[in-house]
Amino acid sequence: MKRLLYILLVLAPISLFGKIAQQNVESLFQAANKYYTEGNYSEAIKHYEAIISTGKTSAELYFNLGNAYFKLNDIAHAILNYERAYLLNPADDDIAFNLELARAYTTDKIEAIPDFFVVKWYKSISNILSSNAWAFLAISFFVLSLILLVIYQFSGKYLIKKNAFITSWITLLLFIVSLSFSISQKNRIINSNHAIITTSAISAKSSPSDNSNDLFILHAGTKIETLRNVGDWCEIRIADGNKGWLPKSAFERI
Structure with missing residues (x-):
């Protein structure tokens, strides 16, 4: 007590x-x-x-x-x-x-390297719902699959058993697909390595040093991909594939 x-x-x-x-x-x-x-x-x-x-x-x-x-x-x-x-x-x-x-208000108009059509197709479908919505859908399909398997196990009618068995495998497949999309979306959130330039203009350098060569100029609002860190510097890649080094103070991570 x-x-x-x-x-x-x-x-x-x-x-x-x-x-x-x-x-x-x-x-x-x-x-x-x-x-x-x-x-x-x-x-x-x-x-x-x-x-x-x-x-x-x-x-x-x-x-x-x-x-x-x-x-x-x-x-x-x-x-x-x-x-x-x-x-x-x-x-x-x-x-x-x-x-x-x-x-549309940003200065830099960088043409992105197009994704392989399979990757583009996968992303477009996974973006239809959020990670939580895909997870809810996956759980629903899994529960439905279990119910259908129970019907298959205990039903005495051949036609019902046959339809329940086939449908259970279809819903199980949909469960796997939905779960895959949910995990993919969640990984995008957890492992996001993209950032936005927040300083008005900054020159990307050829190495992590103020004394290195200027490669290209980026302006506020441009999206970048962060690759690796060296001290106060970060190697970045822009949408067209070009790489350079920026001080970490020039951007904020998404």
């Missing part, structure tokens, strides 16, 4: 603090939206970023933050947050539209 009371006394403050933290996040989000509606975009940004600093993130939060930066004509940070929102929910048409709109 004493042990149970001790556990309850320990868990009660944790639960209480969790509720308070959630209420604080909700109040910050409501305040941020209010500031945005009133046109006070700087205050809206402060409140959205205060929420992110607590560890709470969502596609909606990054989308709203991107909108606030866009209103202040900070295209680089608008793109950065639209990219973060798109990473979490690639199926959202509003996020995709605003991201493309913001990209």
Whole structure:
């Protein structure tokens, strides 16, 4: 009895603090939206970023933050947050539209190397849903497959057994495909190695040194891929395949 009371006394403050933290996040989000509606975009940004600093993130939060930066004509940070929102929910048409709109305001127009058609096809299908949505679909197919196998096992009618067996294998295949897309999306989020240039203009260097040769100039809002770090420098690759070195202070990771 004493042990149970001790556990309850320990868990009660944790639960209480969790509720308070959630209420604080909700109040910050409501305040941020209010500031945005009133046109006070700087205050809206402060409140959205205060929420992110607590560890709470969502596609909606990054989308709203991107909108606030866009209103202040900070295209680089608008793109950065639209990219973060798109990473979490690639199926959202509003996020995709605003991201493309913001990209239209960037200086650098780099022609990307096209993906192999199979890779392009795989990405286009996996982007139909978010990682969580694919995971939910995978679980649904798995449960349905189990139900069909039970029907196959216990049904006394040949036609029902046959249809249940065939359909169970189809749903099992759909489970594997959905799970694959979910894992792929989750890995993109966890292992994202892309970033956005946030300084107005920066020269990519031939080596990690200020004294090395200039290779090309990148401007705010351009998306890059980070490859490896050497001290305060990072080797990067742009969409057309060209590589160079940039100081880490020149960009923010998605």
